[in-house]
Amino acid sequence: MPKHVKKWFIFCLTILCSTTSIGVFAKIDNAKIKSLQQMSLESSLSYEIVESLTVEVGPRLPGSPADLKTVAWAEAKFKALNYDKIYKEPVEIPVWTRGAASAEITAPFPQPIVITALGGSVATPDEGIEAEIVRFDNIEQLQQADSKLVEGKIVFIDPITERHRTGKGYGKVVGARSKGAVESAKKGALAVVIRSIGTDSDRFAHTGMMRYSDDTIKIPAAAMSVPDANQVNAMLDRGQPVRIKMNLSPASKGVASSYNVIGEITGSTYPDEIILLGAHHDSWDEGTGALDDGAGVGIVMATGALIKKHSVQPKRTIRVVLYAAEEIGLIGGKAYAKAHEKELDKHRFALESDFGAGLIWRLDTRVNPAALEDMKNIARMLEPLGIEMGHNNAGGGPDISMLPGYGVPVINLQQDGSDYFDYHHTPNDTLDKIDPAKIAQNTTAWVTFAVMAAEVDAQLRPIPERK
Amino acid sequence: MPKHVKKWFIFCLTILCSTTSIGVFAKIDNAKIKSLQQMSLESSLSYEIVESLTVEVGPRLPGSPADLKTVAWAEAKFKALNYDKIYKEPVEIPVWTRGAASAEITAPFPQPIVITALGGSVATPDEGIEAEIVRFDNIEQLQQADSKLVEGKIVFIDPITERHRTGKGYGKVVGARSKGAVESAKKGALAVVIRSIGTDSDRFAHTGMMRYSDDTIKIPAAAMSVPDANQVNAMLDRGQPVRIKMNLSPASKGVASSYNVIGEITGSTYPDEIILLGAHHDSWDEGTGALDDGAGVGIVMATGALIKKHSVQPKRTIRVVLYAAEEIGLIGGKAYAKAHEKELDKHRFALESDFGAGLIWRLDTRVNPAALEDMKNIARMLEPLGIEMGHNNAGGGPDISMLPGYGVPVINLQQDGSDYFDYHHTPNDTLDKIDPAKIAQNTTAWVTFAVMAAEVDAQLRPIPERK
Structure with missing residues (x-):
């Protein structure tokens, strides 16, 4: 010593x-x-x-x-x-691999958007999933929605993550990521895509873990970047149906x-x-x-x-x-x-x-x-x-x-x-x-x-x- | 009136x-x-x-x-x-399409990096190009280099874009982008990849136009994001050869x-x-x-x-x-x-x-x-x-x-x-x-x-x- x-x-x-x-x-x-x-x-x-x-x-x-x-x-x-x-x-x-992710708005104004698979998501079919989206402010609004609005669509959950020193904005909205797939599947959705849980406005999608439940089917789940979520909203604001095509190829591997x-x-x-x-x-x-x-x-x-x-x-x-x-x-x-x-x-x-x-x-x-x-x-x-x-x-x-x-x-x-x-x-x-x-x-x-x-x-x- | x-x-x-x-x-x-x-x-x-x-x-x-x-x-x-x-x-x-771009460091510490094709670049072969990189501070240093250093390698041009109200930092370094492929090809390089011409530190590669000349072969040209350029430098600083594999699939279409x-x-x-x-x-x-x-x-x-x-x-x-x-x-x-x-x-x-x-x-x-x-x-x-x-x-x-x-x-x-x-x-x-x-x-x-x-x-x- x-x-x-x-x-x-x-x-x-x-x-x-x-x-x-x-x-x-x-x-x-x-x-x-x-x-x-x-x-x-x-x-x-x-x-x-x-x-x-x-x-x-x-x-x-x-x-x-x-x-x-x-x-x-x-x-x-x-x-x-x-x-x-x-x-x-x-x-x-459990081993999960991300694979590739791509998506585009197919109507009314076709253009690519930036998405990423949420952790644990299943893949889309090889040809992707293309459908009209139905937008919800947050997971709670989705939970209260009539299934008829959701059936056969891609659910878009769109919560804003507030910036705070303690990060408390995250906890308020992360349910959209973790529970979005289950809640969407319950109501007959084909897939779910969320506004990234993030405080930035950069063209990055934020990944993170999501969960499935045993009593609902597993639908693909992704996040889009904040500027892309804004873009989708700008189209919805014009009163026109917005359609999205998404391809995800994650895989679970033992x-x-x-x-x-x-x-x-x-x-x-x-x-x-x-x-x-x-x-x-x-x-x-x-x-x-x-x-x-x-x-x-x-x-x-x-x-x-x-x-x-x-x-x-x-x-x-x-x-x-x-x-x-x-x-x-x-x-x-x-x-x-x-x-x-x-x-x-x-x-x-x-x-x-x-x-x-x-x-x-x-x-x-x-x-x-x-x-x-x-x-x-x-x-x-x-x-x-x-x-x-x-x-x-x-x-x-x-x-x-x-x-x-x-x-x-x-x-x-x-x-x-x-x-x-x-x-x-x-x-x-x-x-x-x-x-x-x-x-x-x-x-x-x-x-x-x-x-x-x-x-x-x-x-x-x-x-x-x-x- | x-x-x-x-x-x-x-x-x-x-x-x-x-x-x-x-x-x-x-x-x-x-x-x-x-x-x-x-x-x-x-x-x-x-x-x-x-x-x-x-x-x-x-x-x-x-x-x-x-x-x-x-x-x-x-x-x-x-x-x-x-x-x-x-x-x-x-x-x-002239019509040019970007196609996909991917790259990875294959040695000494394998990991993916973010790149994008420079505008006008030719494609790599389908299997990509994999080679050791040779780094230059800027286009001028490349121009002065001995061809023996460059032959059979991927040239990495690494200029820092200075932030300025007038944007004058851009003009000082953009030659790496526009002339990098020609200067690299002259000395026998297989491809060129530059540090993005950009003042950010985000994980985006900056594209932009590059040129070929009639008297040199056309080699693929790409930019990597600033954080990835830093990553490559961190590996070079450890005194080890750095190898990169890159795949680009742009095409010229009439x-x-x-x-x-x-x-x-x-x-x-x-x-x-x-x-x-x-x-x-x-x-x-x-x-x-x-x-x-x-x-x-x-x-x-x-x-x-x-x-x-x-x-x-x-x-x-x-x-x-x-x-x-x-x-x-x-x-x-x-x-x-x-x-x-x-x-x-x-x-x-x-x-x-x-x-x-x-x-x-x-x-x-x-x-x-x-x-x-x-x-x-x-x-x-x-x-x-x-x-x-x-x-x-x-x-x-x-x-x-x-x-x-x-x-x-x-x-x-x-x-x-x-x-x-x-x-x-x-x-x-x-x-x-x-x-x-x-x-x-x-x-x-x-x-x-x-x-x-x-x-x-x-x-x-x-x-x-x-x-």
């Missing part, structure tokens, strides 16, 4: 021995934290990790050859970053193996107690998944690595989990919860970074209210980074969304997602969309949280019900 | 009779101009015209079925706008007819003297050509229409020319110059709008310096629109670029093109990129210039040589 760290440890131990468990934390060595923060702010490690992943692997669709390349990349990267323990855990995933890849920085005092830092290593296939979720991978991998590099041994184990196959249904997240069910009571905190690389601006928690004072202590150290204390009603993140059900306290280091849905699930999700200074701020917040959270001895459970 | 216009005409005539030709102009009725400007600023006509063109026709590649639809649309629109005289003039154009479409507002005093307002009605095929050059079409068509609607009969004829096939080699512009050669001495001014729909900020001229005082008078009326007087070294615009050779004075109502090359020649050139308020400012400047220019009696020739 380097001399300065040893001194710090001795100092901390002195403090620890002289206080109660809740009180301890308030007296953690702020100077050490600040020096870690400074080092992290000056480091480009998280950016370099995303660069490495997006350049050396690129798009990483679950079940594709690139998926296993990602797993190998992740293991090698953890090793290069000097993690204490590196392992992987198998998951089984199952494949992938892995959650895990790296740990072993805790000094309580090595079996875990601070879980998550991100997902898969991505959609049309971009290089820089924001979704290369950024998260970079942030969480760099967090452990920078702590280790700065010769800080956290009191509890920092476990970095790179989940497989998040995009196609949280497969890695669910598998982790199952595989680690007996160990989940040792999970002190779980966090996930899966919302791009915008500046973190708020710390949200879900812990026993008695531990909130400790959270506020952490928030005080985050304040110089522009981060405020938030609410105690955090959701965590997609891959850890099942953990609060097991009583695991979750945290959100809430990012500014104002432009996240400009790029989300499009070919335009590429490295150039990441600002190196912003991802360094993210990493610094994660380093700060992780190292301080590992010191917290307070009783964190039971966590409150989510409002 | 409405009463208020009649009064204005009588007033103007009084002034005209009492002054010399240069002096006249200073005494034009500013109140009338201002009322025209107010009406124009409040009008959404130019925006509505672009909307109509981009929705009802959409992409308009020269020689495609949409090309003749555009011609019919233009004739009908001129008629609806109540132009005095409407006619069309045939041009013969010749077709199209038309320059012309509408006139007849001059009152000198109907045979012409103020030419130009734009081009064709577009590339991947976007809807809203900025290039739907905006220009909207601005110039609205200019004549608003003047007419406001019951102003200009002293000289305002001739609005919608040129065919600009994108593939100024075919309409050249045909117009030839067809009207004997009449060009009656062309008092020529202007073209072909740089998007950004705010106009400067009036550049190329007239006999003795007439500059008249130009400054016009500039004074443009000042409230945020437009300053510029230089007397104007180029005009692509389709009128040959007219100064015949002595025709040309004008540039210089637009802010800061973001023009973000969208230029991409699928992303769609209506949503036009700000209705900005295009109304453009139209108002054009209305002001056209109506005032029609009054100018000064000797405008000879025009100075261009510096």
Whole structure:
């Protein structure tokens, strides 16, 4: 152990021995934290990790050859970053390939439009599907519609995604994507195409997962770009029926193996107690998944690595989990919860970074209210980074969304997602969309949280019900 | 003639009779101009015209079925706008179709990239072309390179397009696109692919015309998106050879007819003297050509229409020319110059709008310096629109670029093109990129210039040589 760290440890131990468990934390060595923060702010490690992943692997669709390349990349990267323990855990995933997608307006004003298949969609017949469209503002309006309006048509669901720092506009409209095919099929539609769930006005269609149900037929499902949705509306506004022809050739191809890849920085005092830092290593296939979720991978991998590099041994184990196959249904997240069910009571905190690389601006928690004072202590150290204390009603993140059900306290280091849905699930999700200074701020917040959270001895459970 | 216009005409005539030709102009009725400007600023006509063109026709590649639809649309629109005289003039154009384009990096890190064929390119063999790339900063570096470096490879020309209000970054690098295939073929390359000539960082490849020469073989030519060019560079930076496979299926398909479409507002005093307002009605095929050059079409068509609607009969004829096939080699512009050669001495001014729909900020001229005082008078009326007087070294615009050779004075109502090359020649050139308020400012400047220019009696020739 380097001399300065040893001194710090001795100092901390002195403090620890002289206080109660809740009180301890308030007296953690702020100077050490600040020096870690400074080092992290000056480091480009998280950016370099995303660069490495997006350049050396690129798009990483679950079940594709690139998926296993990602797993190998992740293991090698953890090793290069000097993690204490590196392992992987198998998951089984359905294989789906996108194929080609094309579409055109055939009447009243023929012209091509930009579409993409939604994840999991079946193909159209080879000759495509051509029909009049019937437009709905949103999924709710479709659900209320008379089947007679829908039968034999292509349903066009047309919700506008509102821009918001928290990304809350997404949740309001994503039902059109996930449930559109089932609701359309119920009413006899031939296919469904939605306005992209996105805040941009670029000529990219946003893909993303959709679902079928066992009791309705599977109809093809696609998204069109926002300018194309506007174009269709301009034609409908002229009072004329609009016909669309679409060709999709996705295919389901059995199952494949992938892995959650895990790296740990072993805790000094309580090595079996875990601070879980998550991100997902898969991505959609049309971009290089820089924001979704290369950024998260970079942030969480760099967090452990920078702590280790700065010769800080956290009191509890920092476990970095790179989940497989998040995009196609949280497969890695669910598998982790199952595989680690007996160990989940040792999970002190779980966090996930899966919302791009915008500046973190708020710390949200879900812990026993008695531990909130400790959270506020952490928030005080985050304040110089522009981060405020938030609410105690955090959701965590997609891959850890099942953990609060097991009583695991979750945290959100809430990012500014104002432009996240400009790029989300499009070919335009590429490295150039990441600002190196912003991802360094993210990493610094994660380093700060992780190292301080590992010191917290307070009783964190039971966590409150989510409002 | 409405009463208020009649009064204005009588007033103007009084002034005209009492002054010399240069002096006249200073005494034009500013109140009338201002009322025209107010009406124009409040009008959404130019925006509505672009909307109509981009929705009802959409992409308009020269020689495609949409090309003749555009011609019919233009004739009908001129008629609806109540132009005095409407006619069309045939041009013969080579037909080229884009086909499909795909490419991938095959080594060292296989992944798809986004490319598009350059206009006029030949196809690759059906199985594509796969080879190592050799990178050059720009066309000049390629021209100086040893053939041994290039033989049997795919040339990658990688110039950065600088963002500038005047768009001057484009001219500096567009040689990579226009001359890349010839220069690469000379040195034995199999194909050429360039970094898109564009200022954006979106996953769109920018197309645009390229040329072959008779004494070199024709090799396929494509552009890749800026993020993909960055990706290739990231691999080259790792010191590894980069291999690309590209498939292009464009085809040349003989010749077709199209038309320059012309509408006139007849001059009152000198109907045979012409103020030419130009734009081009064709577009590339991947976007809807809203900025290039739907905006220009909207601005110039609205200019004549608003003047007419406001019951102003200009002293000289305002001739609005919608040129065919600009994108593939100024075919309409050249045909117009030839067809009207004997009449060009009656062309008092020529202007073209072909740089998007950004705010106009400067009036550049190329007239006999003795007439500059008249130009400054016009500039004074443009000042409230945020437009300053510029230089007397104007180029005009692509389709009128040959007219100064015949002595025709040309004008540039210089637009802010800061973001023009973000969208230029991409699928992303769609209506949503036009700000209705900005295009109304453009139209108002054009209305002001056209109506005032029609009054100018000064000797405008000879025009100075261009510096």
